Amino acid sequence: MPITFAVRGETVVTVVDRKPKRSRNLKRLRNIVENPRVSVLVDHYEDDWGALWWVRADGTAGVVEEESGIADALPVLQDKYPQYRGDVPEGPLIVIAVDRWASWSG
Numbered sequence: 001m002p003i004t005f006a007v008r009g010e011t012v013v014t015v016v017d018r019k020p021k022r023s024r025n026l027k028r029l030r031n032i033v034e035n036p037r038v039s040v041l042v043d044h045y046e047d048d049w050g051a052l053w054w055v056r057a058d059g060t061a062g063v064v065e066e067e068s069g070i071a072d073a074l075p076v077l078q079d080k081y082p083q084y085r086g087d088v089p090e091g092p093l094i095v096i097a098v099d100r101w102a103s104w105s106g
Contacts, residue, residue, distance in 0.1 A: 001028065005040065006076040012040050012057050012096040013073045017089040029092065032061045038096055053105035059098040065091060 005014045016026065032038065038061040043054040064070060070091045078084045 004081055006080045008076045010098045013076055014094045015077055015089045016092055029063050032063055036060045050106045055103045057098040058100040059096045061094050061096045064093040064095050
């Protein structure tokens, strides 16, 4: 599933934003509670295959719903995505403690 994300040290942060959703009881959040081991894959495509690359972060995710935890991690997303400054996501946040990075480039 596509996500907005930001990296802070060995942590990847993403947020449930205000885009329309049928419910706040999201499958991705239930999956993390059931099994917190996750991977985030970022890739870059160009017609020039020599410029292709990907990076994968494997780690343990947690769902942060407390206001203080959201306030602590949200600025890293707001720095990357200016739209989150004016339309502040209420969360919850997904915070991933990365224990393995993998990458490839063409």
